[in-house]
Amino acid sequence: MVEKVTSLDVARLAKVSQSAVSRVFSGASASKATIAKVRAAADQLGYRPNTLARAMITGKSRMIGLVVAYLDNQFYPVALERLSNALQAEGYHVLVFMASNATDNVEPIVQELMDYQVEGIVFASVSISSDLTERCASAGIPVVLFNRGQDGLGLSSVTSANIDGGRQVAEFFVAGGHRRIAHIAGWQGSSTGRDRALGFRQGLKAAGVPLLAEIDGMYSREAAQSAARVLMARSDPPDAIFVGNDHMAFAVMDTLRSELGLSVPNDVSVVGYDDVPLASWDAYSLTSVRQPMNRMVEATVDTLLGQIADRDRPAQKVEIAGPLIVRASARIPEGWKT
Amino acid sequence: MVEKVTSLDVARLAKVSQSAVSRVFSGASASKATIAKVRAAADQLGYRPNTLARAMITGKSRMIGLVVAYLDNQFYPVALERLSNALQAEGYHVLVFMASNATDNVEPIVQELMDYQVEGIVFASVSISSDLTERCASAGIPVVLFNRGQDGLGLSSVTSANIDGGRQVAEFFVAGGHRRIAHIAGWQGSSTGRDRALGFRQGLKAAGVPLLAEIDGMYSREAAQSAARVLMARSDPPDAIFVGNDHMAFAVMDTLRSELGLSVPNDVSVVGYDDVPLASWDAYSLTSVRQPMNRMVEATVDTLLGQIADRDRPAQKVEIAGPLIVRASARIPEGWKT
DNA sequence: AACTGATTTGCATTCGTATGCATTAAAGAG
DNA sequence: CTCTTTAATGCATACGAATGCAAATCAGTT
Numbered sequence: 108m109v110e111k112v113t114s115l116d117v118a119r120l121a122k123v124s125q126s127a128v129s130r131v132f133s134g135a136s137a138s139k140a141t142i143a144k145v146r147a148a149a150d151q152l153g154y155r156p157n158t159l160a161r162a163m164i165t166g167k168s169r170m171i172g173l174v175v176a177y178l179d180n181q182f183y184p185v186a187l188e189r190l191s192n193a194l195q196a197e198g199y200h201v202l203v204f205m206a207s208n209a210t211d212n213v214e215p216i217v218q219e220l221m222d223y224q225v226e227g228i229v230f231a232s233v234s235i236s237s238d239l240t241e242r243c244a245s246a247g248i249p250v251v252l253f254n255r256g257q258d259g260l261g262l263s264s265v266t267s268a269n270i271d272g273g274r275q276v277a278e279f280f281v282a283g284g285h286r287r288i289a290h291i292a293g294w295q296g297s298s299t300g301r302d303r304a305l306g307f308r309q310g311l312k313a314a315g316v317p318l319l320a321e322i323d324g325m326y327s328r329e330a331a332q333s334a335a336r337v338l339m340a341r342s343d344p345p346d347a348i349f350v351g352n353d354h355m356a357f358a359v360m361d362t363l364r365s366e367l368g369l370s371v372p373n374d375v376s377v378v379g380y381d382d383v384p385l386a387s388w389d390a391y392s393l394t395s396v397r398q399p400m401n402r403m404v405e406a407t408v409d410t411l412l413g414q415i416a417d418r419d420r421p422a423q424k425v426e427i428a429g430p431l432i433v434r435a436s437a438r439i440p441e442g443w444k445t
Numbered sequence: 446m447v448e449k450v451t452s453l454d455v456a457r458l459a460k461v462s463q464s465a466v467s468r469v470f471s472g473a474s475a476s477k478a479t480i481a482k483v484r485a486a487a488d489q490l491g492y493r494p495n496t497l498a499r500a501m502i503t504g505k506s507r508m509i510g511l512v513v514a515y516l517d518n519q520f521y522p523v524a525l526e527r528l529s530n531a532l533q534a535e536g537y538h539v540l541v542f543m544a545s546n547a548t549d550n551v552e553p554i555v556q557e558l559m560d561y562q563v564e565g566i567v568f569a570s571v572s573i574s575s576d577l578t579e580r581c582a583s584a585g586i587p588v589v590l591f592n593r594g595q596d597g598l599g600l601s602s603v604t605s606a607n608i609d610g611g612r613q614v615a616e617f618f619v620a621g622g623h624r625r626i627a628h629i630a631g632w633q634g635s636s637t638g639r640d641r642a643l644g645f646r647q648g649l650k651a652a653g654v655p656l657l658a659e660i661d662g663m664y665s666r667e668a669a670q671s672a673a674r675v676l677m678a679r680s681d682p683p684d685a686i687f688v689g690n691d692h693m694a695f696a697v698m699d700t701l702r703s704e705l706g707l708s709v710p711n712d713v714s715v716v717g718y719d720d721v722p723l724a725s726w727d728a729y730s731l732t733s734v735r736q737p738m739n740r741m742v743e744a745t746v747d748t749l750l751g752q753i754a755d756r757d758r759p760a761q762k763v764e765i766a767g768p769l770i771v772r773a774s775a776r777i778p779e780g781w782k783t
Numbered sequence: 784a785a786c787t788g789a790t791t792t793g794c795a796t797t798c799g800t801a802t803g804c805a806t807t808a809a810a811g812a813g
Numbered sequence: 814c815t816c817t818t819t820a821a822t823g824c825a826t827a828c829g830a831a832t833g834c835a836a837a838t839c840a841g842t843t
Contacts, residue, residue: 113828125797126794127791129830163797219538223497268759364728460825468801474821497799501829
C-alpha cells in the first residue's frame with residue numbers, strides 16, 4: 108500500500124547506479140542514454156525525489172518561514188498569497204506561523220522555524236527582539252521584515268514610504284479645506300504607525316494647520332472605534348480623520364455612520380492607509396494611500412533570496428512610494444479629480 | 446559564523462554517546478543523571494534537534510499541507526489561522542500552497558507537497574480529481590476536504606450542513622412575507638454551492654413558494670454583481686435574494702445600493718452564507734448562515750490526525766449545522782427578533 | 784592503432800538523528 | 814553476598830539522496 112519509491116529502486120529498474128539517478132534528477136551531467144533510461148524507470152515507478160533527504164545533504168530545505176500577526180486585516184492574506192506565489196515561482200515554499208498578538212510568543216515560533224531548517228524568514232508586521240535577530244544571524248538565516256522597519260538591528264526591511272504617505276494625506280486634507288484635522292494612528296509601537304503619524308504631522312505643520320488630536324488606534328477595530336467616539340464627542344470635533352490603516356478606517360466609518368449618524372465625507376472626511384481590496388468596495392469607497400503590494404513582495408523576495416545566495420550581503424532597507432487613491436470617503440479638493 | 450550544532454557535539458561535551466542525546470530529546474528512557482548532563486550541554490551549545498533529519502528516520506515530517514484557493518474571501522484567512530493554530534498545538538506545522546483559480550494546477554501542487562513528505566493534506570474549497578485522490582491514497586497520505594464535499598472518491602470531508610442552511614434561509618424569507626425570491630448561487634461545480642441551492646429550493650417548495658430565478662455566481666464578485674443586475678432588470682424583480690456566500694453577498698449589496706440605488710432590506714432582502722467577520726460590520730450588517738468555524742476546524746484536525754495515527758481508519762464525512770445569524774440586511778419576520 | 788583528453792559512471796561516504804541489539808550497570812530477591 | 818530482573822547506555826546501522834574521487838568509457842587526434 109504505502110509504496111515508498113527511492114532512487115535505489117529506480118536505479119535497479121533502470122540498471123544504473125543510484126548516483127546516476129540522483130544526477131539525472133538534480134540536473135548534473137549524464138548521457139542522453141542514461142537520462143532516458145532513468146526517466147523511463149522513474150515514470151514507471153512514480154518516483155519523485157524526497158525533498159527532505161535532499162535537504163539533509165545539500166543543507167538547503169527550500170522552505171521559507173513566514174510569520175504573520177494580523178490575518179483579519181485583509182492586507183495580510185493578500186500579502187501571504189503574493190509572497191507564497193512569488194516564492195513558489197522560485198522553487199521555495201512557505202511554512203506559515205501565526206504570531207497571534209502576543210509579542211512574547213514569537214520567540215518559540217522562530218525556534219521552531221529554525222528547527223525546520225528554513226532558509227530564510229519573513230516577518231510580516233511582527234517585530235523581533237535584538238536577541239532573536241542575533242540568533243537568526245548566528246544561525247545564518249536571513250531575515251526580512253515586511254511592512255515594518257526596525258532600527259538598530261541591522262535587519263533588511265521592505266515598507267512603503269510611510270512618512271511620505273502620511274504627508275500626502277495631510278496635503279490632501281488641507282487642499283480640501285479641512286482645518287479641524289485628527290489622526291487615529293497606527294500602533295505607535297510599530298515603525299509604520301509612527302512614520303505615518305510623523306509624516307502626517309510634518310505635512311500639517313508645513314501647511315500651518317494644527318493637529319487637533321491624535322489617538323493610538325493600536326491597529327485594532329475596537330481601539331479605533333473608541334478613538335472615533337472620543338474625537339467626535341469633543342466640543343470641536345474634527346471634520347477630517349486620517350486613520351493609520353484601512354482595517355481601522357472601516358471600523359471608524361462604521362462608527363461614524365451607523366452609531367453617530369454622521370455622513371462620510373459630508374460631516375467627516377476619512378482617509379486610510381493600505382488600499383486593500385475592500386477599500387474599493389462601494390460600501391466604504393475609502394480614500395487610501397496605496398501600499399504597492401506587488402513591488403513590496405518583489406523586493407522582499409529579491410532581498411531574501413539575495414541574502415540566501417550570498418550569505419554576507421549587507422542588509423538593505425527598501426522603501427517604496429505609493430500614491431493616494433482618491434475615492435469617496437473624503438472631500439475631494441478642486442483640481443484633484445480628473 | 447554558521448555554527449551547526451549536532452547531537453554529536455552535545456554528546457562529546459556531555460561525555461555521553463550520541464544515542465543518549467537522541468534519547469533525551471526524543472523522550473525515550475534515560476537516567477536522571479544523563480538527562481541533566483545532556484540538557485546542560487545542549488543549553489550551553491544552543492542545540493536543537495534537526496527536524497528534517499528526524500523526519501528522515503521516523504518518516505514523520507510533522508508537516509501538513511494546506512491548499513487554499515480563494516484568499517480574498519475572508520472566510521479562508523480565518524480558516525487558515527485557526528487551522529494553523531490548532532495544528533501547531535498538536536505539534537504540526539502548515540506548508541501553504543495557493544491553488545489560484547485554475548483547477549488544473551492543483552496537481553503539480555500536490556506533487557510538490559508529497560515531495561516534502563507532508564503527513565496529510567487539507568484542501569480548503571478545492572476539488573481534486575479521483576486520479577489525485579488515488580495517488581495520495583497509495584502514498585498513504587490522508588486527505589481532508591475542508592468546506593467542500595466530494596462524492597464517489599472515499600474522501601473525508603468537513604462541511605457545514607449546507608442543505609439545512611439553505612432551507613433555513615428559505616423559511617426565513619417566507620416567514621418574512623417574501624414571495625418573489627431569487628438565488629445567486631455558489632459555484633455549481635462545488636458541493637457547497639449545490640447543496641445550499643438544493644436546500645433553498647427544498648425549503649421554498651415545502652412552503653409552496655416558487656423560486657423566481659437562480660443564477661450561478663461562481664463565488665466571484667463580478668459574476669455575482671452581474672447576476673444581481675440581471676435579476677433586478679426583470680419586469681418582476683425579486684424582493685429577496687439568497688446569495689451563496691458572504692463574499693458574493695457583499696458584492697450584491699454594493700450593486701443594489703450604490704449602483705441601483707435600492708435600499709437593503711426595504712427594497713430587497715439579502716442573506717449570505719458563512720458569517721465572516723465582515724458580515725457583522727455595520728456597513729453590511731449581513732444576515733447570514735454561520736459556518737461554525739471552530740468546530741469545523743476541530744473536526745478537520747481530529748479527522749486528519751486520526752487518519753495519520755491509524756492509517757486505515759475509514760474516511761468520514763463530518764457535517765456541522767450552523768444557525769442563521771439575523772442582522773439588518775433582510776426583513777425580519779415577526780417573532781424572530783427577541 | 785595507440786594515445787590524450789573529455790565525459791560518464793559507479794563506489795563509497797556524508798548529512799543528523801533514531802533505533803535494534805548487545806552490553807553493562809543498577810536494583811531487587813533470596 | 815550471589816543470582817536474577819530491569820533499566821540504562823553505547824555501538825552500529827539506517828533513512829534517501831548528493832557528491833568527491835577514481836575507474837571506465839567515449840571521442841578525437843595523429
